[in-house]
Amino acid sequence: MxxxxxxxxxxxxxxxxxxxxxxxxxxxxxxxxxxxYGPARIFPFEGPRRGKAQVMEVLAAIGGxxxxxxxEPEVVIVEGDRAAAMVKTSFVQRSTGRILSLRLVNMxxxxxxxxxxxxxxxxxxxxxxxAMGSWLEVPAIAV
Amino acid sequence: MxxxxxxxxxxxxxxxxxxxxxxxxxxxxxxxxxxxYGPARIFPFEGPRRGKAQVMEVLAAIGGxxxxxxxEPEVVIVEGDRAAAMVKTSFVQRSTGRILSLRLVNMxxxxxxxxxxxxxxxxxxxxxxxAMGSWLEVPAIAV
Numbered sequence: 001m002x003x004x005x006x007x008x009x010x011x012x013x014x015x016x017x018x019x020x021x022x023x024x025x026x027x028x029x030x031x032x033x034x035x036x037y038g039p040a041r042i043f044p045f046e047g048p049r050r051g052k053a054q055v056m057e058v059l060a061a062i063g064g065x066x067x068x069x070x071x072e073p074e075v076v077i078v079e080g081d082r083a084a085a086m087v088k089t090s091f092v093q094r095s096t097g098r099i100l101s102l103r104l105v106n107m108x109x110x111x112x113x114x115x116x117x118x119x120x121x122x123x124x125x126x127x128x129x130x131a132m133g134s135w136l137e138v139p140a141i142a143v
Numbered sequence: 144m145x146x147x148x149x150x151x152x153x154x155x156x157x158x159x160x161x162x163x164x165x166x167x168x169x170x171x172x173x174x175x176x177x178x179x180y181g182p183a184r185i186f187p188f189e190g191p192r193r194g195k196a197q198v199m200e201v202l203a204a205i206g207g208x209x210x211x212x213x214x215e216p217e218v219v220i221v222e223g224d225r226a227a228a229m230v231k232t233s234f235v236q237r238s239t240g241r242i243l244s245l246r247l248v249n250m251x252x253x254x255x256x257x258x259x260x261x262x263x264x265x266x267x268x269x270x271x272x273x274a275m276g277s278w279l280e281v282p283a284i285a286v
Contacts, residue, residue, distance in 0.1 A: 077221070125271055
């Protein structure tokens with residue numbers, strides 16, 4: 001079972017890196033529970049989603065704003081039907097040409113040979129600053 | 144080996160939840176490679192650290208600002224000497240009484256019965272807003 005999980009996660013990473021939407025779709029469970037954690041008022045593709053159709057819309061929205069230029073899994077941990085991956089990524093912001101470099105961490109679960117749970121984390125404060133091309137102004141936080 | 148890794152990670156979670164600094168210290172490798180990803184200009188305890196002494200300073204700094212009130216591992220994945228954990232947490236900001244609720248994801252590696260690699264991710268944009276008690280003002284990002 002671990003082997004299957006790893007094969008599915010590896011294939012998902014390859015398909016996504018190669019921009020192969022059909023292969024990605026084939027690996028997404030119809031009933032997937034999905035969330036990219038982050039500010040949806042800034043990146044509308046962030047936040048919770050349910051089901052393959054919503055997830056494919058999210059991936060299309062990301063691809064509309066950002067061109068993926070690097071997707072390098074550094075660590076992939078598999079146990080049973082679950083996996084975690086830490087991935088070095090770079091994207092070009094299409095509207096500005098800015099290059100965003102960030103680490104993603106994905107927590108996944110597979111069922112029926114597909115990904116049925118996907119939760120993605122990144123340092124979103126840093127990602128927003130990279131996308132703006134400037135520092136966020138933060139009032140002093142009482143400490 | 145997997146069993147040892149899980150036992151070490153579980154014990155680290157328990158010791159941290161119970162605020163037992165000595166037990167935490169005993170589980171931290173002298174040569175640990177550590178990073179809490181996030182804006183160090185806002186939370187000085189974030190960013191990379193090396194070695195047990197620096198890590199114990201980080202934990203003391205976090206404890207100075209925040210009282211941990213919840214630390215619930217939802218998912219712990221172990222493979223060989225590596226582990227990943229997704230944890231529901233709540234903290235009270237001591238200076239304001241504000242309650243911060245967030246999910247952490249930790250990527251760990253153990254060696255010599257201790258944690259030698261620790262990388263922590265969270266939705267830092269959201270965490271900063273929770274700590275401020277107000278929304279960050281973000282200029283429109285070109286899309």
